[in-house]
Amino acid sequence: MEPNTAKKKIPNPADVHVGARIRMRRMILGVSQEKLGQALGVTFQQVQKYEKGATRVGAGRLLEIANYLGVPIGYFFETAAYDALKANESSAVVVTAPDEFDEFVKSSEGIKLNNAFLGINDPTVRRHLLDLVVSMSRTGQDS
16 A cells, blocks of 8 residues: 555444543533543543544443443443344444434533533423523424
């Protein structure tokens, strides 16, 4: 292979999903990448690689992460839609692409919004806030 013809490695969709779940939980708890890395004995750059799915998280490391973040190990696989491929095709596992809702919930804004909303203890205030947001949205859908 010639020097400049090397192809960039594409992360496995399952690794990307697990990494996104790590990031989401870390952000919900308000834990920095640096703090998580220190707890695991790795650099924050390594945590970034885990979260992007660029580096696969081994079973032992995932157990450490789950324990530190206070979730069962299955948490990292929740909401993943796995499709078994036909027997005559590859035996690889395919993860379906996340939809717009999942992307928002995993985003910094989505996490901050959810945490702030959960901080409102009065159910009447919550309902009024929800009504306000629905009335301001483009869709105007009420659920």
